[in-house]
Amino acid sequence: MACIRLMRPANIVTSVADVLAGITISGFFSRYETNANQELPVVLLCISTIGLYGGGVVFNDVFDAALDAVERPERPIPSGLVTQKQASVLGILLLFVGIAGALLAGPAPGVISISISAAALIYDKWGKHHSLLGPLNMGICRGLNLLLGISILTQSLSSWWFLALIPVIYIASITMISRGEVHGGGKPLLYAASLLYLLVIGCVLYFARTKQTILPAMLFLLLFGWMIFKPLFSAIRQPSGKNIGKAVKAGVIALIILDASLTAAFDSLFMALGILLLLPVSWGLSRLFAVT
Secondary structure (H helix, E strand, O other): OHHHHHHOHHHHHHHHHHHHHHHHHHOHHHHOOOOHHHHHHHHHHHHHHHHHHHHHHHHHHHHOHHHHHHHOOOOOOOOOOOOHHHHHHHHHHHHHHHHHHHHHHOHHHHHHHHHHHHHHHHHHHOHHHOOOHHHHHHHHHHHHHHHHHHOOOHHHHHHHHHHHHHHHHHHHHHHHHHOOOOOOOOHHHHHHHHHHHHHHHHHHHHHHHHHOOHHHHHHHHHHHHHHHHHHHHHHHHOOOHHHHHHHHHHHHHOHHHHHHHHHHHOOOHHHHHHHHOHHHHHHHHHOOOOOO
């Protein structure tokens, strides 16, 4: 159970949503009829993102063990449920599974998986300590995760690589907010995050307009906006650590709705609804396991 806590299972579900959105954007599902052979790379990329995300967050706790002993002693490593060495072995195994799964799916996913691993470790060890580079570093991890899905059709990367900027901006804003999760934060950062959230919504609407899918995309974006802005406004009114923590938790889980919105914008309502079904799974896991 302690090892599962280290992996942040609720967050892992959101990473699977990223990959499924990327696969849909690539045109893979519309290009091939579903059979066992075509399903294999989809399964491999889902396994890959589970390993990559799980390994990344495990190493986050490995590198933060000393700080967590002071600020979050209830976490598995400082509480003694798992040793740093055991957690390190788990993180290495998870990253290995993530890279191996991607390499089996193809050379392009393999390269991207290695890039995700490197970016995650850089964030865990150094990036998080920089006020500007840290959020950008974390956002890049998520942007690459969307590209991991798109890379299922290598030729689609040249057409849609810039879509990775959407999760980069979104996750960077959440990471920026999370700096006040323990001791509380200042309102300027929360207002800045609000503007970045609006920018993300505007980007999705722009692509929906080019695809003439404004209405279905809007349905998902309304749910997305409600989920992220409601706790954020509460945090702005009272920027305590508890309120900021709720805003961060909602922001992370709402990534599933953002992925569904992007999928709907690319004229795949069926897949968008399928991705949305991951929301109650992630939310349920978040009630059992920590998100941050």
